[in-house]
Amino acid sequence: MEKNIIVHIKKWGINGEGIAFMKRKPVFVPGAIPGETAEIQIIETKPRYQKAELIRILESVPARRYPLCPHQKECGGCALMHVRYKNQCRMKEQILKEALHKYAGYKGRIDPIVKNSEPLNYRNACKLPVRKVNGRWQSGMYAPDTNRFCAVDRCYVHDKDLELVRQQITEIFDRYPIPEIKTLVLKSFDHHVQVIVVTGKTKIAKAWIDAVSHLEPVVSIWQSIKTDSSIDPFGSEMIHLYGQKEMTVHLNDITCSLLPRSFFQLNTEQALRLYQTAAEWTPQSRCIVEAYSGIGAISLFVRGKGKEIIGIESIPDAVENANANAKRNGCDHIHFLCGDAAEKLKEIHQTIDTLIVDPPRSGLSDTMLTAIREQAPATILYISCNPSTLAKNISKLSQQYQIERVRPFDLFSQTPHVETICLLTRAEDR
Numbered sequence: 001m002e003k004n005i006i007v008h009i010k011k012w013g014i015n016g017e018g019i020a021f022m023k024r025k026p027v028f029v030p031g032a033i034p035g036e037t038a039e040i041q042i043i044e045t046k047p048r049y050q051k052a053e054l055i056r057i058l059e060s061v062p063a064r065r066y067p068l069c070p071h072q073k074e075c076g077g078c079a080l081m082h083v084r085y086k087n088q089c090r091m092k093e094q095i096l097k098e099a100l101h102k103y104a105g106y107k108g109r110i111d112p113i114v115k116n117s118e119p120l121n122y123r124n125a126c127k128l129p130v131r132k133v134n135g136r137w138q139s140g141m142y143a144p145d146t147n148r149f150c151a152v153d154r155c156y157v158h159d160k161d162l163e164l165v166r167q168q169i170t171e172i173f174d175r176y177p178i179p180e181i182k183t184l185v186l187k188s189f190d191h192h193v194q195v196i197v198v199t200g201k202t203k204i205a206k207a208w209i210d211a212v213s214h215l216e217p218v219v220s221i222w223q224s225i226k227t228d229s230s231i232d233p234f235g236s237e238m239i240h241l242y243g244q245k246e247m248t249v250h251l252n253d254i255t256c257s258l259l260p261r262s263f264f265q266l267n268t269e270q271a272l273r274l275y276q277t278a279a280e281w282t283p284q285s286r287c288i289v290e291a292y293s294g295i296g297a298i299s300l301f302v303r304g305k306g307k308e309i310i311g312i313e314s315i316p317d318a319v320e321n322a323n324a325n326a327k328r329n330g331c332d333h334i335h336f337l338c339g340d341a342a343e344k345l346k347e348i349h350q351t352i353d354t355l356i357v358d359p360p361r362s363g364l365s366d367t368m369l370t371a372i373r374e375q376a377p378a379t380i381l382y383i384s385c386n387p388s389t390l391a392k393n394i395s396k397l398s399q400q401y402q403i404e405r406v407r408p409f410d411l412f413s414q415t416p417h418v419e420t421i422c423l424l425t426r427a428e429d430r
């Protein structure tokens with residue numbers, strides 16, 4: 001067994017760990033904070049880095065606080081809960097700054113992070129595995145990098161209605177068990193909660209549906225039958241069991257609907273601020289394209305900035321929502337196409353003045369980057385939840401585009417994730 005060693009934590013890692021250096025090689029120490037002196041034990045050695053377990057903190061820093069959640073270490077969902085909120089925000093600003101510098105060579109100004117006014121109880125959705133533990137049904141999380149189930153009796157970042165329903169549903173599972181239950185998905189907007197249970201091929205008892213539908217905030221229940229092991233959280237068959245099919249989200253004067261498969265940002269209040277910034281930074285354009293458009297909320301926010309707005313999204317249900325959302329908000333000049341962003345972008349023949357992209361964490365594919373270079377819009381608004389892929393993608397566009405503005409948003413408080421909006425302009429147009 002490795003013996004314990006004492007290290008000084010020098011900087012933040014992108015996953016919220018502290019990083020120490022031994023013989024110039026980084027050692028990742030989850031739970032440690034830059035500035036601290038820690039006793040650690042190496043648990044993994046790789047050619048370019050090491051991973052360690054934090055044994056104890058010998059010298060702490062004022063940024064440390066006692067984490068509210070007793071499951072913080074095992075659950076891993078809130079890797080920064082032991083860090084004071086203002087220091088969490090500084091960490092995110094620093095991670096973004098370093099990524100833009102390292103991969104895109106950017107040393108310019110970054111706006112201060114837009115803080116979350118409610119760093120707890122903000123999450124409007126959860127997707128949790130369900131297991132029987134000591135004879136009782138529980139929903140929880142998998143411990144980081146493992147398939148070890150960690151039952152969570154109370155989650156502090158879930159929206160209050162969502163959390164109430166989650167706790168009550170697990171009790172209902174005890175009374176009316178669902179054979180082959182895999183995952184519980186909940187979405188909460190405006191005090192209304194949608195429940196989606198992902199199961200094997202099984203019929204859900206009427207007693208379970210009745211009990212869940214009687215929970216005060218529940219307005220919609222779905223079952224998703226999943227028999228494959230794909231990463232898609234839902235299976236191919238979706239059965240509507242009770243109430244509304246769609247959820248409604250109000251974003252200032254805009255109203256949007258979403259079906260269970262449609263994506264929406266996890267933090268409604270901060271999403272609103274992000275979309276307002278997108279609207280502010282989008283120049284007046286003849287044609288705007290929004291790729292990775294989800295239910296079309298950004299297109300609706302920039303509705304006054306384009307004569308024609310085209311959205312592209314790969315999930316058919318989200319496209320159905322987006323087109324209906326455009327209609328319901330009186331926007332005849334906005335429509336949405338279903339398909340792969342790169343493929344559909346290539347098929348657009350008119351001149352694109354502004355391109356808005358909001359891809360998943362993996363960022364833009366090489367085919368998307370090629371399609372962007374070919375279309376050469378004058379302005380790109382890149383919204384990203386991953387500073388590394390954002391910066392690497394910007395680097396690949398750097399022959400044509402320069403960074404004009406960057407603003408991070410804290411959408412995922414208590415976690416190391418940071419959302420960023422970045423305005424890029426075509427170099428020759430400056």
Ligand SMILES: C[S@@+](CC[C@H](N)C(=O)[O-])C[C@H]1O[C@@H](n2cnc3c(N)ncnc32)[C@H](O)[C@@H]1O
Pocket residue numbers: 262263264265291292293294295296297298312313314315318339340341342358359360
């Ligand atoms: C980060 S979400 C952004 C959604 C939307 N902009 C919003 O703010 O709600 C990314 C979206 O891209 C979609 N998507 C993922 N890969 C795609 C692809 N290759 N082509 C088109 N859309 C894709 C996902 O279904 C998801 O709706």
